[in-house]
Amino acid sequence: MSDLIEAVFTSDANGSQWTCCAWDPRTGTNVMMYKGGGAAAENSLVLVRHEYLITANNTKPMLHIWPLNSQDQVSGTRFITPGKVLSLDVSPDGNYLVAGIQEVVHIWHLCSGKMITALSKHYQAVTKIKFTDDGSHFLSAGQDGNIVVWNLTKAISTNQKEAQPLYTLSGHGLSVTDFHVGAGGVRALLYTVSLDRTCRVYDLSTGNLLLDIVFPEAMQRIVVNKSETVAYLGSVSGRIYEVNLCSPPRSREYHIGIEESKNSFTGHNGSVTCLALSVDGELLISGGVDENVNIWHTPSRQLIRTLPHKGKISNVAFTCVTRRLKEPLEAKHKPSFVVTGNLKRMVDVEDDNYVVETIVNEAIEVTSARPKRPAVVTSTGTATTDSSNEIEKLRAQINELQKVNKELFNFCAKQSLLRE
Structure with missing residues (x-):
């Protein structure tokens, strides 16, 4: 000590x-x-x-x-x-x-x-x-x-x-x-x-x-x-x-x-x-x-x-x-462990073999950090393109809803503070 x-x-x-x-x-x-x-x-x-x-x-x-x-x-x-x-x-x-x-x-x-x-x-x-x-x-x-x-x-x-x-x-x-x-x-x-x-x-x-x-x-x-x-x-x-x-x-x-x-x-x-x-x-x-x-x-x-x-x-x-x-x-x-890797800026969905270990109450639990990507077989690229367009539309809707929610929250917060 x-x-x-x-x-x-x-x-x-x-x-x-x-x-x-x-x-x-x-x-x-x-x-x-x-x-x-x-x-x-x-x-x-x-x-x-x-x-x-x-x-x-x-x-x-x-x-x-x-x-x-x-x-x-x-x-x-x-x-x-x-x-x-x-x-x-x-x-x-x-x-x-x-x-x-x-x-x-x-x-x-x-x-x-x-x-x-x-x-x-x-x-x-x-x-x-x-x-x-x-x-x-x-x-x-x-x-x-x-x-x-x-x-x-x-x-x-x-x-x-x-x-x-x-x-x-x-x-x-x-x-x-x-x-x-x-x-x-x-x-x-x-x-x-x-x-x-x-x-x-x-x-x-x-x-x-x-x-x-x-x-x-x-x-x-x-x-x-x-x-x-x-x-x-x-x-x-x-x-x-x-x-x-x-x-x-x-x-x-x-x-x-x-x-x-x-x-x-x-x-x-x-x-x-x-x-x-x-x-x-x-x-x-x-x-x-x-x-x-x-x-x-x-x-x-x-x-x-x-x-x-x-x-x-x-x-x-x-x-x-x-x-x-x-x-x-x-x-x-010197420190007992070394930080060697650069921080990745996105989740790597291709890394199927990456495994992490979490120690909780001295028991090691091993979980796969990436799910196996299911095989998709299509005769043409039409289905894949339609799916991608639908995903982009859904993302745009989510972003718009988040923007509206943020504006509504800020308005309610200002009104609450004004009443006080």
């Missing part, structure tokens, strides 16, 4: 000095700078097995990856994506990368770069993607107010034409801005926040709503301590609310009053964009549109230190890393 240190990884919307930077929160000193990736998109900073750092470019359809103890990116590998990534996460074992591009969720096998599948269950852009702690499931939230829970094994298996989610949570009326998945795999608790001013607590295994907390303003971010006794929620005004989960209300719906609003962290000038907690829960890290990362002492709610940046804070991650973060890249300190 003496070889571990706590580090805070931050990124901002400017990206002129670095793409991401690691800090020592106890002293406020700079530990490592990761350069060459431009500005990182929100919800796109991920540590892969504490050996790699991955971010998505804020303006280009591209991912950037660094060894954790090197400021130079992995060379000889291209991480081009089908579109600009809005959010991403990597499975705990480092095998699968899941990214949200507009309203579609894409899954890659990280080491080989093969795109396994693309999932379309959201009607609006994806806002956040997160795996459960055991890697068996992942969740995707969107601007449509929905949270979709996916079983990883079923998502990457194509025994059916399109993978179906475990279930969809559609309780929020406006965009889901953030969520937190507790410990326990699919049996964990799920905490969600939205612009509709609510925080909802669900039983992830069943999807049942356990608690609905209503705030006086729209919520942007949420983080819960390891013991899941206290939740911290960042708002659009810059206030950070502290909610005690040890004494829940008797009713399912609970409204935060004025007196409870006073027990909060105040120090940001503008919306809170990021929240993270230290392992022991004593330090709360917050970032905002005011270009500052604030470090708070949670028992006293005192501001300890401010780390100034040059743009809106886009990502904050608090994690334990080894002290080799400060050491040069030597052979004995």
Whole structure:
């Protein structure tokens, strides 16, 4: 344990000095700078097995990856994506990368770069993607107010034409801005926040709503301590609310009053964009549109230190890393696995022999990632041409319906906000 240190990884919307930077929160000193990736998109900073750092470019359809103890990116590998990534996460074992591009969720096998599948269950852009702690499931939230829970094994298996989610949570009326998945795999608790001013607590295994907390303003971010006794929620005004989960209300719906609003962290000038907690829960890290990362002492709610940046804070991650973060890249300190393949930009339907392995609860389940293409024998090309034209017409209709749905959703959201 003496070889571990706590580090805070931050990124901002400017990206002129670095793409991401690691800090020592106890002293406020700079530990490592990761350069060459431009500005990182929100919800796109991920540590892969504490050996790699991955971010998505804020303006280009591209991912950037660094060894954790090197400021130079992995060379000889291209991480081009089908579109600009809005959010991403990597499975705990480092095998699968899941990214949200507009309203579609894409899954890659990280080491080989093969795109396994693309999932379309959201009607609006994806806002956040997160795996459960055991890697068996992942969740995707969107601007449509929905949270979709996916079983990883079923998502990457194509025994059916399109993978179906475990279930969809559609309780929020406006965009889901953030969520937190507790410990326990699919049996964990799920905490969600939205612009509709609510925080909802669900039983992830069943999807049942356990608690609905209503705030006086729209919520942007949420983080819960390891013991899941206290939740911290960042708002659009810059206030950070502290909610005690040890004494829940008797009713399912609970409204935060004025007196409870006073027990909060105040120090940001503008919306809170990021929240993270230290392992022991004593330090709360917050970032905002005011270009500052604030470090708070949670028992006293005192501001300890401010780390100034040059743009809106886009990502904050608090994690334990080894002290080799400060050491040069030597052979004995190289990562235990190597990313060798470029990311493919589409699903390769011709690759029938590609097999993936999913480890769930220490049991290996092997599934074919590509179905066998059925043989089609035709005397002329007429039937094939007619089928292709019909598919193109159906795709055009789907695109038109998605456009109309998006316009209708935006109109309803504006009307709802005007009434408030």
